[in-house]
Amino acid sequence: MDPRASLLIRPAGEFAPDVIARASGSWLETVDGRRVLDFTSGQICATIGHNHPRIAEAIRRSLDDVSHLNSRLLSEPVLALAERLADLMPAGLDRSLFLSTGGEVNEAAVRMAKLATGGFEVVGLTHSWHGMTSGSQAVTFSAGRRGHGPTAPGIFALPAPYAYRCPVRHCAGTCDQTCLEVGFELYDQQSVGAPAAVIAEPVLSAGGVLVPPPGYFSRLIELAHERGMLFILDEAQTGFGRLGAMFGMDVYDIVPDFVTLSKTLGGGIPVGAVGTTAEIEQAAYDRGFMYLTSHQADPLPAAAALAVLDVVAEEDLVRRAAARGERLGRHLRELCERHEVIGDVRGMGLLWGVELVADRDTRRPALEFGDAVTDACHGCGLSLNITRGRSGGATACLRIAPPLTVTDDEIDTAAEILDQALTSTPAPS
Structure with a gap:
């Protein structure tokens, strides 16, 4: 039996398919050795990256x-x-x-x-x-x-x-x-x-x-x-x-x-x-x-x-977050131009939201598509978090919040994986 099934309470939705063995900086490593970029900073808590030596x-x-x-x-x-x-x-x-x-x-x-x-x-x-x-x-x-x-x-x-x-x-x-x-x-x-x-x-x-x-x-x-x-x-x-x-x-x-x-x-x-x-x-x-x-x-x-x-x-992380945030924001706005399913991009620093819609005119939320994109990203090595507005009005918004220590290369890699996931996931009907 999957040991995760014995846990009493599960977070919203199901657990991710992998079990994490260790973490460092912006990266997670699964028990089978797969590396995953963490663009949620854990529970948005790992501000200075996972397992920072000073901590x-x-x-x-x-x-x-x-x-x-x-x-x-x-x-x-x-x-x-x-x-x-x-x-x-x-x-x-x-x-x-x-x-x-x-x-x-x-x-x-x-x-x-x-x-x-x-x-x-x-x-x-x-x-x-x-x-x-x-x-x-x-x-x-x-x-x-x-x-x-x-x-x-x-x-x-x-x-x-x-x-x-x-x-x-x-x-x-x-x-x-x-x-x-x-x-x-x-x-x-x-x-x-x-x-x-x-x-x-x-x-x-x-x-x-x-x-x-x-x-x-x-x-x-x-x-x-x-x-x-x-x-x-x-x-x-x-x-x-x-x-x-x-x-x-x-x-x-x-x-x-x-x-x-x-x-x-x-x-x-x-x-x-x-x-x-x-x-x-x-x-x-x-x-x-x-x-x-x-x-x-x-x-x-x-x-x-x-x-x-x-x-x-x-490490001057406040200034670095502003600069890295501009880079991340540029990537996300470029994705918005290429993918009709992105209705809105908003944020500042290293906290960004990408709202997914089934139709840009009606702005109908792409709920199932958002779940599928999140799963596709994880499968390609990028951990994202989707907020669904579960009380009073459904939305499907990818929340992106990497550690403040994130590098330019890691941001570029994350943008490529997200682009791939948006492209390969069947469009919402």
Whole structure:
């Protein structure tokens, strides 16, 4: 029997056909020796490539020193990481809470916002992904909402800035933020007067790599603050160079009330952080904030995170991501010109989406074709991820996010494999 069949829960769809034996940089190697380019960076966590020697060194050192402590006890790596993040963040965002996953840090940020404001209403964007813990799943609208019963009370959705499929049937390819204004008007009509927070990603990755237009976040923060809501920016997938800038907030020139970090912080090791201001921290603390986990502020993941920050700085990965991203984007736009099945290409830095359609005029999603292309790519040595918009409107978008250490040759190879897969896969009917 295939040992994979004994696993209790499978991710969306079926497991990939190969079993991975080892990984290094942008490459995976299967148990039978086949090499596969990983253009998903694992779960978009292997920011600096798989098994970077600096991560391995940090883990070994932590195992020799201290890897786990009671959450009331502090260690040198945790203190150093808090100081490093405070130096990287905009002025004022100098308080950090360290947890394990993106779902946990978003959950903690939402709880802090509720305490600091005294409200309980939280607004997210459709097509968003913020995690699968109870509170984070409640404001995740791209998938996973159905069949589990009611979510937390006081949850509202704003139409995402999805210009290719305008949610208010208004824009034609360029978002003019009507969706944002309409969304807050709808919230106002439904609110019971207990505003707490708005949460959003700089680029809505799992929802199809949706890139908000210039000025979108400035206006969102303005509308949130007018209502007494705090703004949480979920940088789980965009922090530390992914977009060709250190953070997504740098791209949009904004300063949120909370920044949540996870995936890209640990380089493959689970670690997350909530960053906020001293004022918000104090208000939440005075009102009884509590969020404890068994691995809060553990030394080992903090040491790994410090290694990631060192490599990002020393190897100039932010600048490299911007340059490699331009190369990748050029390849994808060229593929769009040659393949009618590509309806839209969007992204920045090293996070790109390729939306597949059965017909460019009707923009009908090419769902089965997208699955077939993904399988064909994997068979030819390229691992891609397809987002399908499983909650509220189907889409078929290839999400492309290689490690920031990816080379020009690897990008060129990936583009060739994708071109081959698009060409050889039977066109959607």
